[in-house]
Amino acid sequence: MKGSAHVFDQGSLSGDPLSILDQAGRLVAGYEVDGDDLRRLYESMVWIRTYDRKATAMQLQGRLATYSPFFGQEACQIGSVAALADGDWLAGTYRDAGAMWFRGYSWERLFLGRTGDERGGQPAEDVTVMPPSITVGGHMVHAVGLSWAEKMKGSGKIALTMFGEGATSEGDFHEAMNFAGVFHTPTVFFCQNNQYAISAPREIQTASDSIAQKALAYGMVGYLVNGNDVLAVREVTAAAAERARNGDGPSLIEAITYRRGPHTTADDPTKYRTSQEEDLWTERDPLERVRAYLADAGLWDEPWQTELEEAAGVAVETAVGAAEALPKLDAGNFFDAVFENPNPTLSDEKAAAARRLELGEA
Amino acid sequence: MAELSYRDAVAAGLAQEMERDDTVYMIGEDIAAAGGVFKATPGLLERFGPRRVRDTPISEEAITGAAMGAAMTGLRPVAELMFSDFIATCWDIIANQIAKTRYMTDGQITLPLVIRTANGAGSRFGAQHSQSLENWAMAVPGLKVVAPSTPADVKGLLAASIRDDDPVMFFEHKSLYATKGDVPDGEHVEELGVAKVRREGSDATIVALAAMVPRALDAAERLAADGIDCTVIDVRSLVPLDTQTILGSVRSTSRLYTVEENPRLCGWGAEIASIVAEELFYDLDGPIVRITTPHVPLPAADALEDATLPTVERIYQTIKNSD
Numbered sequence: 001m002k003g004s005a006h007v008f009d010q011g012s013l014s015g016d017p018l019s020i021l022d023q024a025g026r027l028v029a030g031y032e033v034d035g036d037d038l039r040r041l042y043e044s045m046v047w048i049r050t051y052d053r054k055a056t057a058m059q060l061q062g063r064l065a066t067y068s069p070f071f072g073q074e075a076c077q078i079g080s081v082a083a084l085a086d087g088d089w090l091a092g093t094y095r096d097a098g099a100m101w102f103r104g105y106s107w108e109r110l111f112l113g114r115t116g117d118e119r120g121g122q123p124a125e126d127v128t129v130m131p132p133s134i135t136v137g138g139h140m141v142h143a144v145g146l147s148w149a150e151k152m153k154g155s156g157k158i159a160l161t162m163f164g165e166g167a168t169s170e171g172d173f174h175e176a177m178n179f180a181g182v183f184h185t186p187t188v189f190f191c192q193n194n195q196y197a198i199s200a201p202r203e204i205q206t207a208s209d210s211i212a213q214k215a216l217a218y219g220m221v222g223y224l225v226n227g228n229d230v231l232a233v234r235e236v237t238a239a240a241a242e243r244a245r246n247g248d249g250p251s252l253i254e255a256i257t258y259r260r261g262p263h264t265t266a267d268d269p270t271k272y273r274t275s276q277e278e279d280l281w282t283e284r285d286p287l288e289r290v291r292a293y294l295a296d297a298g299l300w301d302e303p304w305q306t307e308l309e310e311a312a313g314v315a316v317e318t319a320v321g322a323a324e325a326l327p328k329l330d331a332g333n334f335f336d337a338v339f340e341n342p343n344p345t346l347s348d349e350k351a352a353a354a355r356r357l358e359l360g361e362a
Numbered sequence: 363m364a365e366l367s368y369r370d371a372v373a374a375g376l377a378q379e380m381e382r383d384d385t386v387y388m389i390g391e392d393i394a395a396a397g398g399v400f401k402a403t404p405g406l407l408e409r410f411g412p413r414r415v416r417d418t419p420i421s422e423e424a425i426t427g428a429a430m431g432a433a434m435t436g437l438r439p440v441a442e443l444m445f446s447d448f449i450a451t452c453w454d455i456i457a458n459q460i461a462k463t464r465y466m467t468d469g470q471i472t473l474p475l476v477i478r479t480a481n482g483a484g485s486r487f488g489a490q491h492s493q494s495l496e497n498w499a500m501a502v503p504g505l506k507v508v509a510p511s512t513p514a515d516v517k518g519l520l521a522a523s524i525r526d527d528d529p530v531m532f533f534e535h536k537s538l539y540a541t542k543g544d545v546p547d548g549e550h551v552e553e554l555g556v557a558k559v560r561r562e563g564s565d566a567t568i569v570a571l572a573a574m575v576p577r578a579l580d581a582a583e584r585l586a587a588d589g590i591d592c593t594v595i596d597v598r599s600l601v602p603l604d605t606q607t608i609l610g611s612v613r614s615t616s617r618l619y620t621v622e623e624n625p626r627l628c629g630w631g632a633e634i635a636s637i638v639a640e641e642l643f644y645d646l647d648g649p650i651v652r653i654t655t656p657h658v659p660l661p662a663a664d665a666l667e668d669a670t671l672p673t674v675e676r677i678y679q680t681i682k683n684s685d
Contacts, residue, residue: 065487134488166420169420170421200417267399271397
């Protein structure tokens with residue numbers, strides 16, 4: 001990226017969010033784009049949108065227990081983690097399947113988790129991605145611990161934690177930010193401000209002008225970035241990651257985006273927001289602006305789009321098939337998973353549960 | 363009598379008390395515009411306005427702490443914690459502050475507040491969203507603990523909890539929200555600390571709470587067909603605990619079974635078993651038997667969750683096959 005790189009070094013706490021590619025797919029003055037690089041980012045966003053659609057449909061068919069769509073937040077999902085290096089940690093939420101996949105957490109395991117199978121909570125050996133945090137906020141503190149440990153080890157690795165604007169109302173946010181500031185940990189706090197926490201709009205979460213400005217009080221750099229602009233998201237995250245890696249401490253990024261879907265498939269957004277507002281954010285779609293830029297540059301056409309969607313569709317279907325083909329967990333598995341070493345009380349209860357399951361009663 | 367669902371009875375109980383007493387107000391996440399994530403509070407925002415029905419940030423510690431502060435001034439706040447599992451995020455406020463303030467001010471400060479929360483399994487929400495935590499609350503001196511099993515009790519016990527001058531943890535059961543039952547017309551208020559005999563029988567006493575009550579009743583019907591006639595007691599309130607109703611029944615049946623959704627160790631039934639063993643040891647015809655969830659985090663998968671909780675079949679088999 002060329003141009004106003006200094007903006008990304010200094011941070012920005014309020015005002016217009018930093019942007020590189022505007023809503024119509026035009027470059028903001030002063031920036032250049034590598035077409036192949038942007039095509040790769042676009043491809044990843046198409047892939048995760050395909051996953052998101054499939055997962056939403058599967059939940060409605062009763063094949064997933066619950067699902068929290070990230071539809072509309074694809075630039076945050078990809079732009080943030082595209083700035084990480086091998087071995088860096090990611091600690092995200094139940095709405096961050098796109099980012100988790102980009103960092104190597106397989107779709108098969110992501111699906112498995114959402115079917116209610118605890119094996120979905122196991123990242124593969126070489127994947128430095130925490131399982132998704134189901135309760136709100138606790139994982140931000142984990143990211144501080146992860147990055148603190150890497151700092152003590154001198155590994156040069158960092159941790160990035162993703163959370164929503166609603167999570168900044170939890171006490172965990174304050175304690176994580178404060179710890180990170182005090183211990184100068186290599187942590188990137190990445191807030192996806194998607195405007196709603198279930199039904200609660202951004203306005204009732206905080207009276208601050210921005211969430212980014214909270215960085216100031218914890219002695220760290222803050223960024224306000226357009227979360228639907230994948231290039232800008234990656235650029236600010238790269239600046240924050242570089243500072244963390246160089247020993248210059250933690251940063252807070254607020255990425256302004258929109259949860260175009262419901263909170264979960266059990267939620268009805270028409271009760272708390274207008275279709276006019278939804279339309280506004282449809283126009284700001286994170287994929288469409290990239291597609292428009294690429295098309296204008298002669299780097300996008302319909303056949304390529306179809307090819308991407310088909311390839312992603314096949315990959316998603318394969319993952320679904322693999323997840324659904326795994327032998328089911330039985331009672332033994334979850335009793336064995338409670339402690340490292342079994343204790344007699346649990347062993348008795350396990351035997352009793354196994355007998356009940358064999359009887360087929362429930 | 364009108365037939366209401368358990369979830370509608372929550373709104374009906376709140377409306378009854380808010381209509382009667384304008385110091386009663388509600389705070390919690392997604393309770394106003396969205397009507398609650400379990401749809402237990404719809405229509406209250408429209409009826410009582412945003413001053414008394416308040417959506418909050420995702421801040422359980424502030425929700426419960428602010429309820430405590432408001433209660434100190436004489437208001438009667440009803441705070442909602444979306445899932446009972448989230449009491450762990452504000453346990454300092456509940457267990458150290460709310461529960462102990464009356465004692466530490468030698469009775470000067472009363473805290474007439476209610477914390478409503480969706481408790482229990484059945485929705486396949488996994489280890490962090492399906493727990494039965496009534497026994498955590500029961501272990502803290504200074505908290506009252508209520509867990510209704512029927513729509514009528516939801517309304518009547520919620521009203522009693524709101525009118526009570528002490529802090530009450532009110533555990534609504536997720537898997538009962540859709541169930542229906544008759545609720546008395548007009549003002550309906552029950553009494554805290556009074557258990558309810560749901561079925562009379564002479565051979566054994568089954569003590570159950572919340573979602574385990576209908577299961578115990580179904581098991582009792584099957585046992586009756588086998589010639590074993592059981593009394594089923596709905597405990598309704600763990601603190602205060604109606605030991606007299608339980609002891610009176612066991613004195614006549616000489617057998618006690620508890621049916622508990624909480625994990626086995628230190629579940630509420632252990633306390634009842636202990637009381638009965640102390641008081642009625644020589645009246646018992648057999649060992650007291652506790653039918654509980656094993657001491658494991660709850661699995662998310664439907665078949666495994668079902669196999670983990672006490673089922674009608676397990677209650678039936680346990681009682682039928684006991685010594």
